[in-house]
Amino acid sequence: MSKTFNSIGTMSGTSFDGIDISLATTDGKDIYNNHYNLYEQFDDELKNNLKQIKNSIKNPEDLIEIKKTKLFTQTEDKITNLHIKLIKELILKSENKVNLIGFHGITLFHDAKKQFTYQLGNTEKLSKEFKIPIVYNFRQNDLKYGGQGAPLAPVFHQFILQQLKNKNFDAVVNIGGISNISYIQKDKLFATDIGPGNCLLDEWSKMFFNIDYDKDGEKSLMSKPDLILANNYIDRFSFNENASYDFNDFSISEFRSLDKDFGLSTLSYITANLILTFLNEKKINKVLISGGGRKNKAIMNYLKGRAFDIDEFSYDGDFIESQAFAYLAARSVNKLPITFPETTGVANPISGGEIKTV
Numbered sequence: 444m445s446k447t448f449n450s451i452g453t454m455s456g457t458s459f460d461g462i463d464i465s466l467a468t469t470d471g472k473d474i475y476n477n478h479y480n481l482y483e484q485f486d487d488e489l490k491n492n493l494k495q496i497k498n499s500i501k502n503p504e505d506l507i508e509i510k511k512t513k514l515f516t517q518t519e520d521k522i523t524n525l526h527i528k529l530i531k532e533l534i535l536k537s538e539n540k541v542n543l544i545g546f547h548g549i550t551l552f553h554d555a556k557k558q559f560t561y562q563l564g565n566t567e568k569l570s571k572e573f574k575i576p577i578v579y580n581f582r583q584n585d586l587k588y589g590g591q592g593a594p595l596a597p598v599f600h601q602f603i604l605q606q607l608k609n610k611n612f613d614a615v616v617n618i619g620g621i622s623n624i625s626y627i628q629k630d631k632l633f634a635t636d637i638g639p640g641n642c643l644l645d646e647w648s649k650m651f652f653n654i655d656y657d658k659d660g661e662k663s664l665m666s667k668p669d670l671i672l673a674n675n676y677i678d679r680f681s682f683n684e685n686a687s688y689d690f691n692d693f694s695i696s697e698f699r700s701l702d703k704d705f706g707l708s709t710l711s712y713i714t715a716n717l718i719l720t721f722l723n724e725k726k727i728n729k730v731l732i733s734g735g736g737r738k739n740k741a742i743m744n745y746l747k748g749r750a751f752d753i754d755e756f757s758y759d760g761d762f763i764e765s766q767a768f769a770y771l772a773a774r775s776v777n778k779l780p781i782t783f784p785e786t787t788g789v790a791n792p793i794s795g796g797e798i799k800t801v
Contacts, residue, residue, distance in 0.1 A: 445471060445472050445773075445777040446470065446773075446777055447468060447470040447474055447773070448468070448469060448470070448471075448542050448543040448772070448776070449466065449467075449468050449537060449539045449540060449541045449542055449543070450466070450468070450469055450541075450542075450543040450544070450545060450770070450772050450773050451464060451465070451533055451541055451543070451544045451545065451769060452464070452465050452467070452544075452545040452765045452767065452768030452769030452770065452771070452772060453526055453529075453530070453544070453545065453546050453547055453548075453765055453768060454547050454764040454765040454767070455522075455549045456549075456619055456764070457550055457689070458619065458620045458642070458645065458690075459485060459489075459493045459494060460485060461482055461484040461485050462485075462525055462526060462529060463480070463481075463482055463761065463762050463764060463765035464480070464483075464529045464530065464533060464765050465479065465480045465481075465762050465765040465766040465768075465769050466478045466479045466480075466536070466537055466541065466769065467769040467770065468539070469769060469773045470773055470777065471770050471771065471772070471773030471774030471775075471777050472773075472774070472777070472779060475602060475766075475770055477759075477766055477769075478536075478537065479533055479536050479537070480759055480762040480765065480766075481532060481533060482762075483528070483529055485525075489518070489521060489522075492517075493518060493522075493549065493551075493563075495514070496509055496514065496515060496518060496551060496563075497551050497552075500551055500552045502554075502557075503552070503554075503557065503559050503561075506551070506552055506561055519563055519564065519565055520565070522548075522549060522564055523564055523565040523568050523569065526546070526564065526569065527568075527572050530544065530569075534573075541575060542575060542576070543576055543578070543769075543772050543773065543776065544569070544573065544575055544576070544577045544578070545577075545578045545579075545581075545768035545770075545771055545772025545773075545775075545796075546564060546566060546569060546577050546578065546579045546768075547562060547579075547768050548563050548564030548566075549564065550562050550563075553582070553592060553593070553687075553689065555586060555590070555591045555592055555593075555687060558587060559586070560580075560586060560592050562579070562580070562582075564579075566579045567799075569799075570799045570800070570801050571801065574801045576798055576799065576800045577798070577799045578771070578775045578776065578798050578799075579797055580796060580797045581595055581768075581771060581775070581781065581795050581796045582595065582795065583795070583797075584793060584794070584795035584796070585781075585787050585793060585795055588789050588791070588793055589788065589789055589790045590782055590787035590788050590789030590790075590793075591687040592687070592787065593636075593687045593787065594625070594634050594635075594636065594687070595767070595768075595771060595781060595782065595795075596617065596625065596763065596764055596767040597625035597632055597633075597634035597783075597786045598632065598774065598780070598781055598782075598783075598786075599763070599766065599767035599770045599771065600614075600615035600617075600625035600634075600767075601625065601627065602770065603615060603731070603753075603758065604625075604731075607756055611728075611729060612729050612730060612731050612751075613626055613627065613628075613728055613729055613730060614626035614627070614722075614727050614730040615730065615731045615732075615733060615763075616718055616730050616731070616732050616733070616750065617733045617734040617764070618640040618714065618718075618732060618734040618735065618736025618737060618739075618742065619640050619641060619734040619735060619764075620639075620640055620641055620642040620645070621636050621637075621638070621640050621642060621690070622636070622638055622639065622640035622717065622718055622736070623635065623636045623637060623640075624637055624718075624730070625786070626725065626727055626730075628725070628727075631785055632785060632786060634685070634785070634786035634787075635684075635685050635686045635687075635786075636686045636687055636688045637680075637686075637717050637718055637721050638680055638688065638693075638713075638714075638717040639688075639693045639710075639713065639714060639717070640714055640736050641656065641714070641734075641735055641736050642690045642693060643693055643695050643710045643713075643714075644656065644657055644663070644707060644710045644711060644714065646695050647695050647698070647703075647706050647710060648662075648707065650695070651703035651706065652703070656735070657707055657711075657739065659738055659739065660711060660738070660740040660742060660743075661740075662707045663707040663708050663711040663739065663740075663741035664708070664744075665704055665708070666702075666704045666707075666708045667705075667708060668705070668708045668711070668712035668713075669701060672698065672709060673709050673712045673716070674716075676697075676713055677713060677717055677720060680717060680720070682720075682721050682724055682725070684788070685785075685788040687787075695710075698710065707741075708741065711739060711742050712741075714736065714742055715741075715742045715745030715746050716745060718746065718750070719745065719749065722749060728749070729750075729751070730750050730751070731750075731751055731752075731753045731756070731758075732746070732750045732753060733753045733758070733760040733763040734760060734761075734763070737752050737753070737754075737760050772796065774794065775794055775795060775798065776798060778794050779794060780792035780793055780794050781793070781794055781795045
């Protein structure tokens with residue numbers, strides 16, 4: 444029988460916007476009751492330092508050198524301290540004793556071909572601070588056995604779909620920096636990255652409007668997309684295998700000929716229609732949308748009738764991934780699989796995550 448935990452899950456994506464953290468009671472299987480969510484936004488200095496470190500790492504050897512620098516040690520310390528602050532806040536809020544932490548950290552480098560992944564964050568310091576078992580390094584075991592090491596959230600998405608089975612949803616699409624999907628067909632769980640989500644939109648917003656993102660898609664709604672350029676871009680994508688993308692796989696350079704307003708409308712169209720193309724190819728009808736992209740009205744207008752904001756069904760779409768790591772931590776301790784051949788390409792269903800105890 445699976446053990447139930449009061450588990451804290453943390454997530455900080457490669458967009459480097461901040462830390463999401465959630466507290467739930469879960470066995471990583473059939474039980475999941477979320478209690479609290481918190482978010483801490485990174486300041487500009489920390490964002491820039493993280494981007495500088497990530498951009499300097501092209502291979503595992505680069506990581507060895509960057510770890511020797513003052514920039515790295517100070518950045519890691521700041522990230523770890525922010526996690527400690529938020530975890531303490533949730534522990535103080537909790538009516539029951541917290542007895543597990545699922546710590547994802549910040550991915551600085553991930554290369555499935557080299558079977559190498561690295562997440563920033565000092566688990567030793569976290570362990571000494573809280574004296575609570577910490578599950579971390581969730582991706583490495585999947586890589587070791589032939590998987591892509593990502594995505595990890597699908598088994599939690601599957602749980603959500605099962606809880607809402609009377610609503611007849613076929614999939615969960617997360618529109619973060621990258622768009623990814625978890626879907627069930629013939630009683631099997633499948634998952635893959637689809638393509639750029641918010642990453643190109645955010646890059647364009649910063650470069651041409653000096654804003655971090657297009658709030659609510661307001662600027663994207665102001666003009667029509669360049670359909671020729673957009674559809675040529677979409678036509679290059681293939682959805683036949685497990686795909687795992689990084690922000691660096693996409694660039695706004697080929698859209699530079701566009702007026703700055705047409706750029707955002709075109710990129711929103713691309714994000715939405717890559718999702719629609721995938722849904723049509725896989726004959727997926729009705730999906731839930733989580734992640735920041737669900738707040739972009741331009742994207743959601745294109746998806747109208749096929750996609751529904753997960754917030755409408757008693758879930759908070761901003762915290763699905765941090766909630767997932769509370770769930771995954773319990774699965775890891777209970778030795779339940781967290782990745783599957785149809786989600787990451789791993790040879791067999793496999794558990795993952797290292798467990799650190801004091």
